[in-house]
Amino acid sequence: MKNSDRLIRAMIWDRRRRAFFGVLRELRHDRPGFIGLLLLTFFGLFALAAPLIADRSALLAASGRNNPDLAAPSAKFLFGTDEIGRDVLAQLVWGSRVSLFIGLFATLVAVVIGSVVGLVAGYAKGKVSAVLLAIDDFFLVVPFLPLAIVLAVVLGRSPLTLAIVIGFTSWAGSARLIRAQVLTLRERAYVERAQALGAGSWHVIRRHVLPGVAPLIIANATLIVPVAILTESTLSFLGFGDRLSPSWGKLLDGAQSSGSITINAWWYFLPPGLCIIGIVLAFTMLGRALERIFDPRLRGR
Amino acid sequence: MSWRYLLKKVGGAFLTMAVVVVFNFFLFRIVDRDPLAKYRGRSKLTPEQRETMIRRMGLEGSKWDQFVVYVKSVFRLDFGRSFDSTQPVLEEIKMRLPATLLLVGVSTLLTIFIGLYIGTKAGWRRGSRFDKASTSASMVLYSTPEFFFGMLLLAFVAGRTGWFPTGGLRTVGADHDFVGNILDRLHHLVLPMLTLTLGYLGSYALIMRTSMIETLGEDYLVTARAKGLKDSEVMSRHAVPNALLPSVSLIAISCGYIIGGAITTETVFSYPGLGLATANAIQNNDLPMLQALFMLASAAVILFNLIADIIYAFLDPRVKRVE
Amino acid sequence: MTTPVLQVNELQVSYHAHSGVVPAVRGVDLEIAHGETLGLAGESGCGKSTLALALLRLLPPTTKVTGSILFAGKDILTMRPGEVRAIRWAQASIIFQGAQHVLNPVRTIGRQIDEASETHGMNRSGGVAELLEIVGLGARRAKDYPHELSGGQKQRALIAMALACDPMLIIADEPTTALDVMIQAQILQMLEEIKRERGLSMLFITHDLSVLSQIADRVAIMYAGRVIEVGAGRDLLREFKHPYSIALAASFPVIGDTASRRNPRGLVGDPPSPNDLPSGCAFHPRCSVAIEKCRSTDVVLKSVSKSMDRRVACLHFGGQSD
Numbered sequence A: 001m002k003n004s005d006r007l008i009r010a011m012i013w014d015r016r017r018r019a020f021f022g023v024l025r026e027l028r029h030d031r032p033g034f035i036g037l038l039l040l041t042f043f044g045l046f047a048l049a050a051p052l053i054a055d056r057s058a059l060l061a062a063s064g065r066n067n068p069d070l071a072a073p074s075a076k077f078l079f080g081t082d083e084i085g086r087d088v089l090a091q092l093v094w095g096s097r098v099s100l101f102i103g104l105f106a107t108l109v110a111v112v113i114g115s116v117v118g119l120v121a122g123y124a125k126g127k128v129s130a131v132l133l134a135i136d137d138f139f140l141v142v143p144f145l146p147l148a149i150v151l152a153v154v155l156g157r158s159p160l161t162l163a164i165v166i167g168f169t170s171w172a173g174s175a176r177l178i179r180a181q182v183l184t185l186r187e188r189a190y191v192e193r194a195q196a197l198g199a200g201s202w203h204v205i206r207r208h209v210l211p212g213v214a215p216l217i218i219a220n221a222t223l224i225v226p227v228a229i230l231t232e233s234t235l236s237f238l239g240f241g242d243r244l245s246p247s248w249g250k251l252l253d254g255a256q257s258s259g260s261i262t263i264n265a266w267w268y269f270l271p272p273g274l275c276i277i278g279i280v281l282a283f284t285m286l287g288r289a290l291e292r293i294f295d296p297r298l299r300g301r
Numbered sequence B: 001m002s003w004r005y006l007l008k009k010v011g012g013a014f015l016t017m018a019v020v021v022v023f024n025f026f027l028f029r030i031v032d033r034d035p036l037a038k039y040r041g042r043s044k045l046t047p048e049q050r051e052t053m054i055r056r057m058g059l060e061g062s063k064w065d066q067f068v069v070y071v072k073s074v075f076r077l078d079f080g081r082s083f084d085s086t087q088p089v090l091e092e093i094k095m096r097l098p099a100t101l102l103l104v105g106v107s108t109l110l111t112i113f114i115g116l117y118i119g120t121k122a123g124w125r126r127g128s129r130f131d132k133a134s135t136s137a138s139m140v141l142y143s144t145p146e147f148f149f150g151m152l153l154l155a156f157v158a159g160r161t162g163w164f165p166t167g168g169l170r171t172v173g174a175d176h177d178f179v180g181n182i183l184d185r186l187h188h189l190v191l192p193m194l195t196l197t198l199g200y201l202g203s204y205a206l207i208m209r210t211s212m213i214e215t216l217g218e219d220y221l222v223t224a225r226a227k228g229l230k231d232s233e234v235m236s237r238h239a240v241p242n243a244l245l246p247s248v249s250l251i252a253i254s255c256g257y258i259i260g261g262a263i264t265t266e267t268v269f270s271y272p273g274l275g276l277a278t279a280n281a282i283q284n285n286d287l288p289m290l291q292a293l294f295m296l297a298s299a300a301v302i303l304f305n306l307i308a309d310i311i312y313a314f315l316d317p318r319v320k321r322v323e
Numbered sequence C: 001m002t003t004p005v006l007q008v009n010e011l012q013v014s015y016h017a018h019s020g021v022v023p024a025v026r027g028v029d030l031e032i033a034h035g036e037t038l039g040l041a042g043e044s045g046c047g048k049s050t051l052a053l054a055l056l057r058l059l060p061p062t063t064k065v066t067g068s069i070l071f072a073g074k075d076i077l078t079m080r081p082g083e084v085r086a087i088r089w090a091q092a093s094i095i096f097q098g099a100q101h102v103l104n105p106v107r108t109i110g111r112q113i114d115e116a117s118e119t120h121g122m123n124r125s126g127g128v129a130e131l132l133e134i135v136g137l138g139a140r141r142a143k144d145y146p147h148e149l150s151g152g153q154k155q156r157a158l159i160a161m162a163l164a165c166d167p168m169l170i171i172a173d174e175p176t177t178a179l180d181v182m183i184q185a186q187i188l189q190m191l192e193e194i195k196r197e198r199g200l201s202m203l204f205i206t207h208d209l210s211v212l213s214q215i216a217d218r219v220a221i222m223y224a225g226r227v228i229e230v231g232a233g234r235d236l237l238r239e240f241k242h243p244y245s246i247a248l249a250a251s252f253p254v255i256g257d258t259a260s261r262r263n264p265r266g267l268v269g270d271p272p273s274p275n276d277l278p279s280g281c282a283f284h285p286r287c288s289v290a291i292e293k294c295r296s297t298d299v300v301l302k303s304v305s306k307s308m309d310r311r312v313a314c315l316h317f318g319g320q321s322d
């Protein structure tokens, strides 16, 4: 690598680092955003600490064999037990990993598809753009839970498949947003100049358009995660997912089908439900704050 | 609104529906190599049974032959027979449709009216105590899966107080007169309806609030105030009609979410509509049923969007010229 | 002497924005007599619109407004909201700039005009139709929506709207700015006639000095939130005294002189931002005759000895430099 290259790279990284800390600083003054960040840190630590709180084997059906079923919280089981005597707390902490993984992975899929479609639809003209827009329209209009359901039924019920299916059904809105942003960006003088100087499309997209839309993509991704987590919990509740490695939604499914509600075994269904609310709130508050920070026109929302 | 606009929108709706139909074929006949493998919990079919099934489901011949058969049957609203009950899918759907229409219809209307009201008021008085309280509440509502609301209502309202039935469409075996029957059904409707309404109220309120805040900076509101109008008049005559515009299409898209929400809500309350049928079809891998339900849900949302486009044209005189 | 239609004393307006306090108007005195037209001119950003909106208390609630604004002797700044609403449009109406979104896009022109008279319980015999005829639009336009009108037509509709309640005073905030020259002239002509026929008083705001000779009885020149020169229209426009007024006049192309159009003279640099005003005379950094004292001395309006009515805020006039 040439020396000048290295220098440029260092400069770029420096700028990115400063931008990152700048955003953090602004977040501290945005109360909802800051609360969201704190909540998120909490859940992140919760997921990381899973092995410290409970052994993975507590998820196995056999682990509950010698325990009372649907037992109320006690010193031994802080969150009681489920219908086959497994520790609810263990499932809750390990479930945080499943829920977060599916939420984040689905978002990754959605953001990649959405960015590519949005960038190309905004940058290309004519037929390509029209076709992409038509596809986008289709995915915007078709009700996405039924769509995710039929996809999951056909493609398979594992958590990984679920994540892909959720991602595949949630990109349409971001593609729309990103396209709009690209359209305004390409009007800017420096993009036009780069084009006039004969820079290739890919170069222009990477050097000029992508940095311009990156903040939008980040804020948008932060807002897709909570929707993906909600969708995951809904699909799990409806029977998809894995009972032996349960997400929070899957726990609610267990709570519902085991009749824990009729006997009011609140320790079984309250914690996973509250966790879902908490994590969704956290991502949503953070995402909206990022939107405000990146786009000052939204201040005061 | 011009005829051209209407024609264009109706045409667009039919086109989208056509894409749904094709997509459905693609998914269930091409991506899914062997739909029969899922028949009845994969219990082994004898070769003869398999032959019959293949013929009955139109899985013979080339993919193109299959496609022609499929499209014809879609036009006849013939979706085959349920893997589960072995009854014609159309009959199963017809039987359950009214209950779901009632639930989704009432909930949608409630959600729209309450959500828009709250959002309007919060946006107009941005930063007020009402705004802060309602926005926080909307965020929490938005973040809560509707079926969790259902579970809470079941456990803490129906379970504790006994004021409401815990599920079903009506009291089985009860002997009511006409009015009593209606009241009984409404009684069963309350909690599912509340669940669905609470589940989607938040996003509607947030959409409308944002829209309202965007409108607040408009010059014509200054004009209206300069004319000596009261605050409430400026809001209702000038701000709201404009703020509604961007909300209309977002709201139409959100209607799809309520339809999705009916699936889990009906499951929680064992409310025998199409949502519960969907949940059962998932459990049983009932492909014919799922295909039909998916197409029906899509048709419903496409229709919602078409209605929204027409309403939009009535609300915004500029549509005439744009199109 | 009768009370003036409008009397403004020591008006100060500060916006409260994210960036801090913005002093947009910094102590303005104005007076408009019955049937009189006061022309108010200055570069964009000097606080003209702020002043106009302040007169009817139309600024955002966080804005700080001090001084007094007397309509027929009563101070609008101390009135209750109901009283303020009664003054709005009935005593003083505003002609906004029609190119902006000052008309509600989803209501017909007719309804928007009607609404004004309805609010104040005035049922005009001729109604909207008559008003539209007066401004040369034709009664049928009442059913049109704003987007169906051209810029000039919108401006006429706004004038019709301003007349709806027979006000004593009309505040016209750059009513011809975005229009092309021909239409600009027509509209000015029309305003002039309407004003004369009805004996209206007017505050005519513009950034273009050249339109004032036609319509203004008196002229005030504004810079950075203050009036820096004021006097009888004809007298003032014939000979500007304040260096800013001179530069402002020179910066507009002389009609018919293509050379001046291509090469505007006069003002160098940008007007100061209200957040960051120069010390002393706010104009001194751009002034060609500034002296050291201009930096430090806060200049105020002083009568210029020869003409009674003419007052200028400059160290070079009115003996301020002594």
Ligand SMILES: Nc1ncnc2c1ncn2[C@@H]1O[C@H](COP(=O)(O)OP(=O)(O)O)[C@@H](O)[C@H]1O
Binding pocket: C015, C016, C017, C022, C024, C042, C043, C044, C045, C046, C047, C048, C049, C050, C051, C060, C273, C274
């Ligand atoms: N709502 C507002 N908040 C903060 N500053 C404002 C606001 N409106 C106007 N200003 C500032 O006040 C100054 C005067 O603006 P304005 O009255 O519109 O000037 P003019 O009409 O002479 O062009 C400008 O510097 C402008 O940036």
Ligand SMILES: [Mg+2]
Binding pocket: C045, C048, C049, C050, C174
């Ligand atoms: Mg102005």
